[in-house]
Amino acid sequence: MNNNYAIFIINLLQDINILRPLIFMANSHKLYTEILVTRQFSARDKGGSWLKEIEEIASKNNSIIYPVKDDSDALRVLNRKGGVIYAASESNLGAHSPTHNILKIAPSSFTTTTLQHGFECVGFLQSKQHDIAHGTNVEFAADTVCGWFPEEKMKSMLDSQKDKLIVTGPTLALQNTATEIDNEIPKDIGLICENLHSVRLSSSGDLKADFMDMFEGFCNRISEQKVVLRPHPGGQYVLKNKVKLPSNVTLVNSPTYKVGMSRFAYGVSAPSSVIIDMLLAKIPVAVWRDSEAVMDADNFAGLTEVRSIDDWVKFL
Amino acid sequence: MNLYIVVPSLEYLNQAGTRIRYRRIQESLQSLGARLEMVDIDTVSLQENYEGDLYIFSKCYDARAIILAKHLRAKGKVIATDIFDDYFSQVNDPRFVRLRSWFNQLVENCNFVLCSTIKMQNVIHHFYPDKKVHVLNDPYLCFEHDALAETLERKLAAAQNTMCIKIAWFGMGDNPNFKVGLQDLVAFSHYLEPIVNSEFKVELSILTNKRAMTTENLELLKSLPINFYLDEWTERKESILLEESLVSFLPVNFQNFSIVKSMNRAITALTAGTQVLSVGDDLYQALGEFVYRSPNDLLNNLRSGKLLLSSKTLTKLDKLLDTLANPMIEAQKLSDFISQFQNVEQKHTQQGKFVLCVINGKESSNSVNQLTKKLNGLSVKTPFTKSNNQFDVIVEVINNKLVFYVKEEVTKLLGKRVQGYISQRLSINKSLYFKVNLALIEELNCPIEFINFGSSIFSDTSDYPVIVKSIFSILEAVFPNSELVFSEQSKSGWWLS
Numbered sequence: 001m002n003n004n005y006a007i008f009i010i011n012l013l014q015d016i017n018i019l020r021p022l023i024f025m026a027n028s029h030k031l032y033t034e035i036l037v038t039r040q041f042s043a044r045d046k047g048g049s050w051l052k053e054i055e056e057i058a059s060k061n062n063s064i065i066y067p068v069k070d071d072s073d074a075l076r077v078l079n080r081k082g083g084v085i086y087a088a089s090e091s092n093l094g095a096h097s098p099t100h101n102i103l104k105i106a107p108s109s110f111t112t113t114t115l116q117h118g119f120e121c122v123g124f125l126q127s128k129q130h131d132i133a134h135g136t137n138v139e140f141a142a143d144t145v146c147g148w149f150p151e152e153k154m155k156s157m158l159d160s161q162k163d164k165l166i167v168t169g170p171t172l173a174l175q176n177t178a179t180e181i182d183n184e185i186p187k188d189i190g191l192i193c194e195n196l197h198s199v200r201l202s203s204s205g206d207l208k209a210d211f212m213d214m215f216e217g218f219c220n221r222i223s224e225q226k227v228v229l230r231p232h233p234g235g236q237y238v239l240k241n242k243v244k245l246p247s248n249v250t251l252v253n254s255p256t257y258k259v260g261m262s263r264f265a266y267g268v269s270a271p272s273s274v275i276i277d278m279l280l281a282k283i284p285v286a287v288w289r290d291s292e293a294v295m296d297a298d299n300f301a302g303l304t305e306v307r308s309i310d311d312w313v314k315f316l
Numbered sequence: 317m318n319l320y321i322v323v324p325s326l327e328y329l330n331q332a333g334t335r336i337r338y339r340r341i342q343e344s345l346q347s348l349g350a351r352l353e354m355v356d357i358d359t360v361s362l363q364e365n366y367e368g369d370l371y372i373f374s375k376c377y378d379a380r381a382i383i384l385a386k387h388l389r390a391k392g393k394v395i396a397t398d399i400f401d402d403y404f405s406q407v408n409d410p411r412f413v414r415l416r417s418w419f420n421q422l423v424e425n426c427n428f429v430l431c432s433t434i435k436m437q438n439v440i441h442h443f444y445p446d447k448k449v450h451v452l453n454d455p456y457l458c459f460e461h462d463a464l465a466e467t468l469e470r471k472l473a474a475a476q477n478t479m480c481i482k483i484a485w486f487g488m489g490d491n492p493n494f495k496v497g498l499q500d501l502v503a504f505s506h507y508l509e510p511i512v513n514s515e516f517k518v519e520l521s522i523l524t525n526k527r528a529m530t531t532e533n534l535e536l537l538k539s540l541p542i543n544f545y546l547d548e549w550t551e552r553k554e555s556i557l558l559e560e561s562l563v564s565f566l567p568v569n570f571q572n573f574s575i576v577k578s579m580n581r582a583i584t585a586l587t588a589g590t591q592v593l594s595v596g597d598d599l600y601q602a603l604g605e606f607v608y609r610s611p612n613d614l615l616n617n618l619r620s621g622k623l624l625l626s627s628k629t630l631t632k633l634d635k636l637l638d639t640l641a642n643p644m645i646e647a648q649k650l651s652d653f654i655s656q657f658q659n660v661e662q663k664h665t666q667q668g669k670f671v672l673c674v675i676n677g678k679e680s681s682n683s684v685n686q687l688t689k690k691l692n693g694l695s696v697k698t699p700f701t702k703s704n705n706q707f708d709v710i711v712e713v714i715n716n717k718l719v720f721y722v723k724e725e726v727t728k729l730l731g732k733r734v735q736g737y738i739s740q741r742l743s744i745n746k747s748l749y750f751k752v753n754l755a756l757i758e759e760l761n762c763p764i765e766f767i768n769f770g771s772s773i774f775s776d777t778s779d780y781p782v783i784v785k786s787i788f789s790i791l792e793a794v795f796p797n798s799e800l801v802f803s804e805q806s807k808s809g810w811w812l813s
Contacts, residue, residue, distance in 0.1 A: 001543065070529075071529065071530075071531050071534050072526065072529035072534065072546070072548070075529070075534055075546055076546070076547065079544075079545050079546060079547075080543070080545055101531040104531055104534075104535045105531060105534035105535050105537070105538065106538075107538065107543055107544075108538055108543070109543055
């Protein structure tokens with residue numbers, strides 16, 4: 001049996017961004033890289049643009065892509081192989097079940113690993129709204145979980161899961177490989193990121209309108225300047241809901257690794273891992289909160305908060 | 317004699333059970349002058365002329381089999397049912413009440429019952445001591461002595477030269493009602509440990525059905541003491557796997573369902589040239605000298621080059637299989653058995669002499685209703701029936717009392733006196749119905765008042781058997797010469813006393 005396999009499971013659209021650096025790394029370590037793409041991913045990737053990203057990554061790393069319909073399909077790929085399996089989003093939550101189940105059934109010739117896929121991340125570090133939406137008993141099927149911080153900062157990690165923890169930091173820190181920044185994207189202007197699909201904006205009442213109203217008000221106040229709006233890759237709220245945007249807004253929907261955050265003059269987002277991306281890109285960052293501060297942003301304490309149009313404008 | 321095997325749907329015509337059990341004796345029966353055909357139940361019911369002399373219902377676990385059996389008997393046909401799964405002896409298990417009720421009704425209309433093992437025959441005789449039961453062993457596909465001898469020698473040499481034991485597990489990996497298949501494989505896998513810990517390398521290949529490959533089962537497989545290769549079963553993959561494997565591992569658990577199973581897996585394994593290691597229940601006892609019960613015996617024999625199944629022992633196996641699985645002999649025995657029914661006088665000999673009433677329980681499929689209509693039977697809606705089909709007879713509970721409605725065109729089938737008890741005409745679902753005043757039927761000796769009906773699920777459950785029984789009594793009272801069939805597919809807690 002050949003144990004030199006690094007297998008990557010892609011189930012959510014945003015998994016690609018998390019796993020990408022590891023696929024490059026595994027290939028550079030002469031491992032056979034294989035990518036399992038779940039049926040649910042294909043359903044989410046309606047335009048097929050994310051599959052193109054996967055194909056691009058695969059072609060650069062000699063990876064084989066396997067579309068898998070179900071667990072037994074996945075097992076057929078894993079049969080008679082060994083090595084390591086990476087999942088970027090895996091837990092006992094419903095949306096993660098395809099990856100959760102594959103890790104459950106993976107042959108014992110594999111070590112299975114789940115990556116913390118965001119700063120606030122279910123099973124690792126949750127906000128109040130995560131707790132409300134998903135509960136506080138999040139478990140992993142993986143043998144090991146790669147986290148961003150030591151155990152004491154993983155406020156949401158169950159004791160039963162702590163022995164699995166290996167502190168590696170985010171894969172974002174490895175994002176230095178053959179990245180082709182999209183030069184068409186405007187620079188030196190503000191970047192606003194929306195994650196309106198997130199439970200953060202719906203578990204304690206609907207805060208989506210609050211965000212959009214403030215965003216529109218802000219755009220109108222700085223109507224002479226342009227801003228970039230970037231929808232969350234997995235959520236795509238403004239696109240899915242065909243939200244009408246002010247005329248000075250440019251929509252950018254490229255994968256994070258092609259955006260090049262440092263091109264922007266500043267960034268604003270509701271609590272989200274993209275804030276960490278922007279911090280690492282060394283641009284000024286503000287955290288958006290609803291005007292009543294219902295949304296939990298404790299994990300982002302210390303950063304500038306904007307809770308009104310005035311706050312936004314003042315932040316500039 | 318023309319034999320028709322009646323299966324529940326077209327898909328069953330290609331299933332392993334049909335393939336192994338019926339197709340393998342088809343040719344031999346032909347040479348004995350009996351024609352065997354397989355047909356799905358809906359096709360049979362559409363036939364204008366029923367060409368078969370004998371109809372054997374196989375796996376038709378709903379009321380269609382009972383309805384058709386009654387109908388065909390009335391046409392002078394010989395009726396049987398083939399039972400190879402024990403869903404009947406679990407008398408404490410309420411999930412099977414519907415199947416026991418089904419079997420009870422069907423068996424009454426059968427001239428005999430067919431089954432695949434002596435143990436299954438014992439189960440049937442336990443419930444129906446007087447019923448004629450014939451054991452039709454599952455026959456092997458072929459037994460090619462010379463080719464098999466060569467295969468066996470090749471496999472032995474390969475195992476000794478490569479020091480590798482290739483083990484196969486194949487077949488249905490699950491059952492909707494019982495823990496079997498892959499769960500047995502895992503539960504008995506510790507028997508493989510001596511082989512895994514021996515000087516031989518071990519390769520385990522598993523071929524099973526897609527439905528069995530649930531996350532739960534696949535996760536279980538992780539606890540096998542060896543790595544394995546898993547693939548979806550096909551006939552072709554099975555034959556390639558057995559061609560390559562030295563041993564078939566056949567664990568059998570001890571539950572009623574499993575211990576009456578046929579020996580076809582072991583016979584397939586042996587006639588494909590693999591050794592058989594069987595653990596758990598000694599299902600393959602009759603094949604005794606060709607079946608390993610201990611992995612250590614297998615290892616020792618492999619070391620000494622004297623495996624139980626070898627080119628030297630093939631003649632003996634051939635002879636043994638003559639009594640257990642030879643298609644020609646099985647066909648002959650079946651042919652001899654059924655010859656006694658050739659000139660049998662059936663209970664009903666003229667069509668139309670009885671009124672067929674199909675009483676629909678909580679869950680009764682549309683296909684049952686369609687067949688009822690096709691055979692000019694009456695479909696009866698009980699207060700429990702969920703379906704919104706058009707029914708010929710509707711029984712409801714109104715103001716705590718059973719109320720009985722018959723459709724306009726059905727009134728002519730009512731007994732003469734009962735026609736005088738019609739008290740009201742009304743439209744239900746755009747059809748005209750007539751209400752029969754049950755209080756006026758003097759000979760009716762059954763409860764028709766149910767004071768708690770509809771007040772809770774508990775009262776409805778306890779009323780269920782009584783109401784159904786009352787409906788039986790009412791139907792018998794109002795329709796002279798009625799034949800009643802009860803159609804119930806619900807698995808939820810209910811019973812008929």
